[in-house]
Amino acid sequence: MSTSASSKVWAIPELVNLIVWRCPGSMIAKLAQVNKAISEIALASLYRVILGNMHDLLAILAPMEAHSDESGLTFVRPLEQSDWTRFLKYSAHVKEIFLMEILPQRQAISPEAFCVMDATRPTDAIFPFLTSFTTFEPLASSNHFYRLIYQKRLTKLSVCWETPFRVLQNVRIIAATLRLLNIKGSPKAFDSLTRQEFLALIPELKTIAVLELPSILVTSDIFEMLSSKEHLQILSMILTPADAVRNPIDEYRYHFTEEKFPSLRGLALEDPSDGPHPNFSTLTAITRLQSVKVALSGKVTLESFRRCSSALSAGFPCLHSITITVTKFQDNTEFMDSSETFSVFQPLLSLTELRHFRIEVPSHISLTDEHIEQMARAWPHLLDFHLGCKIPFEGDETELTLSCLVSFAEHCPSLQCLCIGVDATAVPHRPLTDKTVFSESLIILELSGSSVGETIAVASYIADLLHGGDCLVHHAKSSDESWRYRIHKWNEVATLVNNIREARSRGVRRAFNLVAAAGR
Template identity: 25%
Template sequence: MHRTLTIPDIVQLIFAEFRTTGSIPDDIHPPDLAALASLARTCTMFRDPALDLLWKYQDTTQNLIGCFPADLISETQHEQLIVANQESDAESDPSDAEDVEAEMGDIMSRNFNPFKFSVKTLHLLRPITNEDWTRPLLYSHRVKTLNLLRVGGLGAASAPVFFQICSSVPEEHVFPNLEECQISPTPIAQCIQFLISPRIRRIALYFTSVQGLDIVPTLAERCPLLTQATILVSNVSAVDSVSAFVRNLVRIKDLHVQNLDERAFEHLRHLPTLTALHLEDPVVPAEALVPIDQITSSSHSYSSLRFLHFGSTTVERVTAFINTIVNCPLEQLYIEDPDESVSTTADASRRLYSSLAARCTPSSLQEIKVGPGFRADTDLIADPVTGPTLRHLFCFQNLRAVYIDQPFGFDLTDVDIIDLASSWPRLELLSLSGTAHVPSRVTLHGLSVFARYCPALRCLQMSFDASIIPASNPSESRPTQTTLARIGVAHSAIRAPAAVAGFISKIFPNASVATWLDVEVEAEHMEYHIRWSEVNRLLWEFSRGRRFVMTFVCVIIITLCAE
């Protein structure tokens, strides 16, 4: 036996083999529960390690409830209806067959897809004693991760009984060693205080109402080791509760909330541990903005922030938040699933990019994603984004991925593309797309500059004009880039598929072309789609021919060497 390994270490290694293969964490694919249960019954040496792994992850309260004496709790079960994609209350509990039939008829008329799941209702048969907790506590101490997000389980009628059970625990917490939990509080909102523990490092609570919100302001004191927290509430009145929670955080590294008040934002600005921040729809108070003339090389806010993510919001609100940042070493900026009711104009984009350039460390930013979701309003006419607007981002020379979905499109030239490619030499992914079909002024010559300046580029998506093939210059060697694998051409103009395929194949020999059609497409764009499909076919033929030649040459060389 290796001298650094003890018997318990070896046992743990044996049990590790019962986990599912691959790198997927246990909370997605738990270990082989049947095998672990058998091991726990085999011998004393195996019992505790097997039970530890068996109870480490729990996604239901039923296992714990099943440990109580049979004469304490009884259960009844009924089916409950849930309607997918319904914006109102997702769950319904029809009291009789007529209600079910009426609701089903309403559902089918709107093409929703209902399904049923089983819900259990608990009934307490007698008062709970400390002796009743002997067996449950034997196992609850082993729980490290609790995930109560899935549909089903306890119904609303069980909430009072479950509260009585949790509040009767002889110890301070039901799961005293819990380190991670994800809970959608309804219908157990009043029980959260008993379920969480001071050992928790990661917590996620998803509230569909204000019920249970009273615990949120005290979470930081109850869980002093928190490093990752998600608190999402569908009610806008929760800002005060969530802000009070945030103001007491001292170790947090990753935070996901919807909105905060001024004092909470101020606390986060000076928190040295915060590295990732997710905001759904922040309304930044004017008092929190830092004027540009007050920024110095020694001033900082969000000094450790690396990842910044925005959901359902507008570019204007994102810009307002960026204006509270000072010399931030931001690496990733994602603006996803934005508010579709507000269109993003070129001027709004210019203000956002300008603020980023002024507020973030130029050498740190590596990824920018804006959209999809900002969709052009058909009644609104606005200018596309031009080269001068994008130039605000050219200072970030370590960018590896740029994805910008601009509703009114882009109006760029070959000169703009040359400056872009030379400014972002580490680029691996570039996508400049939009809803509006703006005729592109970028030619195939502009496309070719990526081969010269961006050797790591793997995926390119943008519109360009492939109507004219650049004349070849014998005195000038044309660069070749073998990394690019995909070119998304959108609605790029094209006349001669064979000539275009030959041009692209010489510069990007491993690239393929991706083209697609909108639901409503003009006849001209349909013709472009057909021609680009032919280009893609020819590129595949060229690639196959090169592979054949390389294989033939290798065979000849091997044969000659053998002789």
């Protein structure tokens, strides 16, 4: 390529962006130094996302060192105006910051460094185009740091909160522009000052679309305030630690009406009570909600589980996704009667648009192949089905057999992921035909918790159900001693399934070649 042709290439921003986008970070840094024509584009790519502890970026201001093992990094000399002039050239390109202070204290940035920056900063915004900030650890109440980060263009904020840190007060200054607010952490108490701060913050969240926060923060009165947010699309209440102390005067009841949450599409909530169903109610069916996740962290009875399922299906009849996680059953034996257990899921059969079904339980529950047949027929649009248990099944602890897989193959043509525990020692009662096969959409078949039968018979049955494309037959990994033998056996099954499918493919190719040769 001639010099003039090369110059023309570097003069086309679209081509330069494409070239830079495909370069590793080290090469982009060199391009920024040696090619003035594309220096700004290279810098914009290099500094667009800051991932880590910000040391490399702040070192542009001045060198940083730790005075002791406990002090953290701070500047080795006073900051001058010329330092800021140089720094602002780079910080203007920063749009996203992910702060992960997982380094030893000596390599982390000290609060004093942010204090010095705040004291010497120019009047201009330090990160004028910053739109997203995420931190994975509590930052205490460092107002100096917040003044550097919180800018008018910030629309996504994810911070950690632990009592007694005053994080919510600092958020108010940029609340009006936030579209996403994620308050992470595992607070064990909701003190009165935090309540006042949150009550003051909610009216300022004028454009909020996604709100994620610890469930202990969402009392009945706060839930009522949030229900008026016209742009709120996703409300997610993060699981609270089991030893969290809830104020006895606080109520945690969530009541829905057609007028509340006019834009809500996704909801995740936690109920720590032993009887969750009275705390959740809908006066009318809410058809706009598409996704619900419920964490039942109390000691759940079969009856309360059933009533919770009934409330969800009646209140949100157009759900595409439902996830229910149970921490502990009050009486495990209640769920060993397959008919009683199925009564928990029966109300959900009315959710004809369901795409994603996920149930996590702490101990065994019993269902039959006929129950799975009803579920598969009721949910023909399923993309993934997950009925998981963290404890491996023994043969007499479930009535499900490999035959239940046939129901999914016949009635769920879009299924991509299937996770279920069965008794693979039992002979499947449903014989397979040439037409009984999963569609090519299936990519993962996971039989976590399943007992293991005769390797060849199990592998042959599964292989006959699978399509000719790629599909991972998977068994969950675990370091638990009780899983070791089972994992070994299922690895044998998975290997044999792959061998059978490869042999079948070779046989088909050979037969095709023979037919083709005979026709020539």
